[in-house]
Amino acid sequence: GAVVSQHPSRVICKSGTSVKIECRSLDFQATTMFWYRQFPKQSLMLMATSNEGSKATYEQGVEKDKFLINHASLTLSTLTVTSAHPEDSSFYICSASMGLNQPQHFGDGTRLSIL
Amino acid sequence: EDKVVQSPLSLVVHEGDTVTLNCSYEVTNFRSLLWYKQEKKAPTFLFMLTSSGIEKKSGRLSSILDKKELFSILNITATQTGDSAVYLCAVLRAAGNKLTFGGGTRVLVKP
Numbered sequence: 001g002a003v004v005s006q007h008p009s010r011v012i013c014k015s016g017t018s019v020k021i022e023c024r025s026l027d028f029q030a031t032t033m034f035w036y037r038q039f040p041k042q043s044l045m046l047m048a049t050s051n052e053g054s055k056a057t058y059e060q061g062v063e064k065d066k067f068l069i070n071h072a073s074l075t076l077s078t079l080t081v082t083s084a085h086p087e088d089s090s091f092y093i094c095s096a097s098m099g100l101n102q103p104q105h106f107g108d109g110t111r112l113s114i115l
Numbered sequence: 116e117d118k119v120v121q122s123p124l125s126l127v128v129h130e131g132d133t134v135t136l137n138c139s140y141e142v143t144n145f146r147s148l149l150w151y152k153q154e155k156k157a158p159t160f161l162f163m164l165t166s167s168g169i170e171k172k173s174g175r176l177s178s179i180l181d182k183k184e185l186f187s188i189l190n191i192t193a194t195q196t197g198d199s200a201v202y203l204c205a206v207l208r209a210a211g212n213k214l215t216f217g218g219g220t221r222v223l224v225k226p
Contacts, residue, residue: 034214044214046215103163106158108156
């Protein structure tokens, strides 16, 4: 149980493109999902908390207009990197948990490269 | 500000050795401490610890939490090359169900 699927796994695109990343909980419902960013050889930094049916909660320093989050159902959250630039290149990972005080389970991540 | 500090930053051992990884934390509204293993992709869940002094075990891996001293250790016995990974410690806060991660310990097990 507790499988989280993330798609796509790899994106290479030109500067100025908007990129959408999907995160799905396959065998459970997740009212809350989380989006992280990870730079090479660094730990995971929480970007935002995605809440089903309401607005996402962004961490300090994360631009909400740049990183659009939509959590339209109990099994799907999407992160859209709008007008991506090379500095947005990174490894983006989503997670979901089955409830309060339950471990977060992670998707396989999306490696985004902006040329 | 919440802090999760892992040590050592990295270590190299040979197959069969035992490793001990450390995680200390200063977090408001602590609920649980979690250990993850990260290889090339995203982290995979190992343990969640909520109570002090109760060792959790899974095969050659074990972990324990000390809520008085605010730290946890992860032990790996009889290491194998497949144990090579970054091990991440994270603390779950009571408010918002958020995780705060430590910087990780990179373990390399040589044959």
